[in-house]
Amino acid sequence: MAQFHPLTVTDIQKTTRDAVVVTLRPENGADFTFTQGQYLTFKRDFGGEELRRSYSVCSGANDGTLQVGVKRVSGGVFSTWANTELDVGDTLDAMMPMGGFFAADTAQTPNILAFAAGSGITPILSILRTAMDDPTVRATLIYSNRNPNTVMFREELEDLKNQHMGRLNIVHLLSDGSQEIDLFRGRIDAAKCDALFENWIDIKSVTTSYICGPEQMMQTVAQTLEGHGLPKDRIRFELFASAQMGRAKLPAIDMSAPEDGVEGQLTVGGETWSFVIPQNTSLLDAALENNMDAPYACKAGVCSTCKAKVLEGDVEMIANHALEDYEVDAGYVLTCQCFPVTSQRVVWDYDQSEH
Numbered sequence: 001m002a003q004f005h006p007l008t009v010t011d012i013q014k015t016t017r018d019a020v021v022v023t024l025r026p027e028n029g030a031d032f033t034f035t036q037g038q039y040l041t042f043k044r045d046f047g048g049e050e051l052r053r054s055y056s057v058c059s060g061a062n063d064g065t066l067q068v069g070v071k072r073v074s075g076g077v078f079s080t081w082a083n084t085e086l087d088v089g090d091t092l093d094a095m096m097p098m099g100g101f102f103a104a105d106t107a108q109t110p111n112i113l114a115f116a117a118g119s120g121i122t123p124i125l126s127i128l129r130t131a132m133d134d135p136t137v138r139a140t141l142i143y144s145n146r147n148p149n150t151v152m153f154r155e156e157l158e159d160l161k162n163q164h165m166g167r168l169n170i171v172h173l174l175s176d177g178s179q180e181i182d183l184f185r186g187r188i189d190a191a192k193c194d195a196l197f198e199n200w201i202d203i204k205s206v207t208t209s210y211i212c213g214p215e216q217m218m219q220t221v222a223q224t225l226e227g228h229g230l231p232k233d234r235i236r237f238e239l240f241a242s243a244q245m246g247r248a249k250l251p252a253i254d255m256s257a258p259e260d261g262v263e264g265q266l267t268v269g270g271e272t273w274s275f276v277i278p279q280n281t282s283l284l285d286a287a288l289e290n291n292m293d294a295p296y297a298c299k300a301g302v303c304s305t306c307k308a309k310v311l312e313g314d315v316e317m318i319a320n321h322a323l324e325d326y327e328v329d330a331g332y333v334l335t336c337q338c339f340p341v342t343s344q345r346v347v348w349d350y351d352q353s354e355h
């Protein structure tokens with residue numbers, strides 16, 4: 001399940017001063033077929049500590065190439081290494097593509113409205129590249145950055161727009177004041193969304209909206225879209241990868257699991273194991289402490305790599321930036337954020353998670 005496969009780096013291009021596009025070739029015949037908007041989880045050893053990080057695919061599903069975008073984040077060990085030391089010919093280990101940031105039925109989404117902030121453009125680019133292959137699709141992208149130099153994939157977006165002239169509209173919002181038109185100056189906030197929806201975008205014609213960026217921005221855009229009449233089930237969002245902290249938080253609430261822990265049983269890779277989940281320990285950490293091959297990447301409730309279905313027992317999920325309401329209703333959890341709140345057995349299954 002949490003199997004990693006070697007990929008050879010065949011090309012690296014700088015897209016801004018702080019971001020690279022890495023082209024990868026799977027080795028040993030591994031099938032890395034992906035759906036637009038998905039991501040890859042990489043692992044690498046840094047000074048004896050294994051780090052896992054997820055980066056979104058930026059290529060389109062029909063492009064015949066596998067590319068990820070890696071933006072260097074301040075203090076980010078993996079992203080700094082990828083931007084400064086990673087070389088063509090190097091091997092990266094990655095899990096199969098994962099993530100559900102796409103609409104299942106593209107025929108139902110002929111009019112797309114996408115919002116991206118900073119490196120949140122990466123999965124959005126994959127979605128747009130794929131969607132525009134269908135000549136009936138029209139799309140508008142609102143892309144927010146500090147200034148023109150921090151715009152990731154600037155040329156690629158320009159190319160995509162020129163290739164699909166009249167069907168793809170791109171609005172660059174810049175917060176440094178360098179845009180001449182008032183409407184395109186500043187950040188994506190509620191007032192800006194209202195202004196855009198009143199003067200520029202007809203929300204009634206939108207069939208699906210994709211949002212990727214910081215949490216606050218996503219919530220604001222989603223609320224404003226709903227306020228302007230777009231149904232909630234047509235709004236898809238994904239927190240961007242640089243929000244990953246790489247560490248699990250301890251539960252802030254009083255967990256009522258007993259001091260000596262509760263019985264846990266998990267299924268992963270077709271095998272079922274039982275062990276004790278110690279108090280104040282997440283389902284994922286309990287699995288890892290018992291040397292189970294449970295999948296994970298961010299350990300921060302962002303990437304959904306650790307998604308599983310709880311089949312028995314009560315758990316509390318203390319953070320969720322990745323699962324949709326219907327998934328939670330169906331019993332799915334992020335095991336890195338889940339703690340038992342029961343003295344009864346907790347049973348969960350990674351094999352039912354359909355990443």
Ligand code: FES
Nearest residue numbers: 297299304306336
């Ligand atoms: S490991 Fe990323 S959400 Fe749990």
